[in-house]
Amino acid sequence: MPTEKRAVVRQLVAAHIKPFWACVLVGLPKSSWHDRPQPRQDSELRQQIHDLARRFPRRGYRFIHALLARGGVIINKKRVRRVWREEGLAIEPKASRKIRTGEQFRCRRSTRVMSGRTISSLTRPWKGPP
Structure with a gap:
């Protein structure tokens, strides 16, 4: 992590x-040592994303980004995705439903499918009823 490496460089510079x-x-990288990271000021954005996620629980970050953009907030989709992941707002997948069939829907096996057919040759394997 860059923050841990910065701390080690700080100790070496002190030595x-x-x-x-x-x-x-x-x-x-030397540029990472000289450029100090700026703290993010996105608490208001996080609150907006949380409110929209509560209103639309089955929607994802793309839909939330579209709502924010429609509301006039100029924001990058990648930033919304980052905040979405950090806040743990991933939607839970729907439980799969098993298809249950009753007795009336079971397929019956036909016994007449191959009756009266014989193998006549290798090029034309099935010959119809006589």
Whole structure:
């Protein structure tokens, strides 16, 4: 994780190693060391997604994104999907129903299918009734 690698680089820099070499040793890109991640300000978005997910429990993140876009919120679909996963809002699959048939729907085996037919040759295997 970049946050763990940053912590190790921070310790190495505190031990008087140059940040470039500390990043090389840890395997952290130098740009990741210099660019600090900004905290996300999406609590209002999360609340909107939760409200819409409660209103439409059988719908997914694509439908929620369409509702947000229709409501005037300019947001990327990938961001909605990320928040959707982080909040654990995945819809549960429907339980499959078994097809139950009664006695009247059972197929009867026909005994007359092959009656009166004989093998005549290899090119024309079945010969009709005489």
